[in-house]
Amino acid sequence: MSITPQDLGSGTLDQSIQRLRARKDTCQKSIQNIARGNGRALESDQRKLKAELRQNALAEVEVDESERFLMLTPRLGQEAKIDERDNILSGEFLEIGILTARAVCHISRGLETGTGFLVGNGIVVTNYHVIKDKAEAKTAMFEFLFDDNRIGTPRSTEVYVADTDHFFWADEALDICFLGLQVVTDINIFGWIPLLREEGKALIGDATNIIQHPDGEKKRIVVHESVFTLVDNGTDADAFCWYSGDTNPGSSGSPVLNNRWEVLAVHHKAVPDTDVNGHVLDVNGKKISKERFAENNAQVHWLANEGIRVSRIVGALEAKVFDNPQYSTVRDDLLALWADPMCTQRARRASYDGMGKQL
Template sequence: MTLKLQSLNNVLLEKATQRVQSRLGELNKTRSAILAGTQAETDSRERLKLYQKRQATLALSEGHAISAQPSIFEDDTQDLSRLGNEALIGTRNDLLPIEFFEYGLYAARSVGRIEHVEGLRFGTGFLVGHGLIMTNHHVLPSEHEARQHFFELGAEANRIGNQTPSKICSIEPDRFFWASEELDIAIVAVVDEDPSFIPLDHYGWHALIRKQGKIKKGDPINIIQHPLGRNKAVVVHNNHLLHIENGTDAHMFCWYSGDTQKGSSGSPVFNSRWEVVAVHHMAIPQTNTAGDILGKDGEPITRATARRHPDQIAYSANEGIRTSRIVDALEAAQFTKAHHADIRDFLLKSWSSPGAQRRGLRAAVRSAQAL
């Protein structure tokens, strides 16, 4: 018996699959452009203008020159006798400053594992400031469910440096809880049970940036996650933003390549500046017109094969919720508890303050120094 999408009784997955199926042409167009080195041509003019404007603003704030000319390390004129010694391959410059790795380590400190108290279910979440974590609605769908989980930071392996200590926080929805089933997003407060050990605010946090232009189609993305509920992992290979759009019924979402597994729900999706551009929530299986889920051989996969060899299921893309849409939804949310609304307002103000993202990453430096 073949595995039917409808037989899974997962409305969230069905809707996501419909969104992806209607955009397969765009996703494949971007994949082809990435291989050809022409990915910038696949994005809309509107989004490219937003991206270019933001990159120019960031370059100014960081003291960099805005120019397409060679850098001070290159000759003004090309010495053709040295042709072939070095070159930028493709249409974009993929050179990154070495601090990319250091920023990534600090960005990872605030990402943790969400675990059910009975160890039955796992997810990923990350600190977003003021003792709050963000994850998916399907990970923590209600205040009652939230109380049945805890949040663990520092669940990592390190065989060549100092072993990262683990910090466990209980979840406190009474202090703050907000969830959107439509967006599949939840934000909830956690409790620093042992502030004498590394204080929670020393793990850093991530500001959600409402302004668009953080990434364009074809750009690399990085996902920090707890796949299968195991130690923290990061995917940095074969990952690109495949599609994003404005002004449609799917403007809240974006699609990208990159490996994730069960337990990765709620993971932050980063651009090359380690800014959160989306929150991962679902991998979308490939289906045919009859609703059969396909295997990697292109044929409908049976239930028995899918159970024994889940790695044989073919996937179209991963889907995430855009940060700009999360900020909009949180701002528009109605709260029955006044103190929840006050915390929401304070959080939004913190995210929008100048230099918020860098302050959040800088806070994680204190955790690193304490180890």
């Protein structure tokens, strides 16, 4: 008997498969263009303009050294680019990545695992299919610093539980869940990763980085062979985007970031290739039996990863009408925090200072 998407252990995939199946030819064309160094040929003029305007604005901010705490050096290596993606990065790329990763946590509910990350003010975001309601939130543990730390002084993980009285918002259509944590210590020592509403943070072919806890393991980071593949504005899939990079069950809720370590999307599904009858296909386009899948599940042909776009998440959160005044206050504080031009620098400074306190 052939396997179906439900056998892959990723929950319901029907809508994700339908979205990507309708764009399969475009996605494959995008991958081919990216391989030739010409991914942006599929981008709209409007999105390219937004990216250019955003880059120019960031470059102006970075000219002022007093405002440049842990900001990446702009336009490094432009004269030596081989294709449209600049692979020469500042050494700060590694430093900022370390600070950013501190805000990412491992989520567990019994045998179920996922990933989440702080977005400010003791608020974690993950997927709806990881935590869908307050009852599930109250049975979850949020573990920070769940890392390999074999260098230097061994470091203990720090575990928090949910505080749904402080804040809780779940949206099934977006597959998003925001919730507060019981702040028994200064949780800002981990920094946070702001959700920046403006578009233009990545174009087709740009590198993506995914910080995750796949299969419930210690923190893992994808920075190789991972690129922004497809986006489809103004359609039924407007809230989503697609990218490559390795993920596994447990990666749900991971931040998908650009090379400036800004969040592009919240990862929620790896989408397999299927035939018209819903059978999962292998890399050769053949159906996979349950026996063969049990022997080697790497044979599945994964079309792409799908994430929820940050710009759409922020828009939905802003539009949400809360009956609870406390929730409205927390939401408004979050939106104000993310709108602050210095929010990213403040987040990195908090993580940097927190790291010093924990050494």
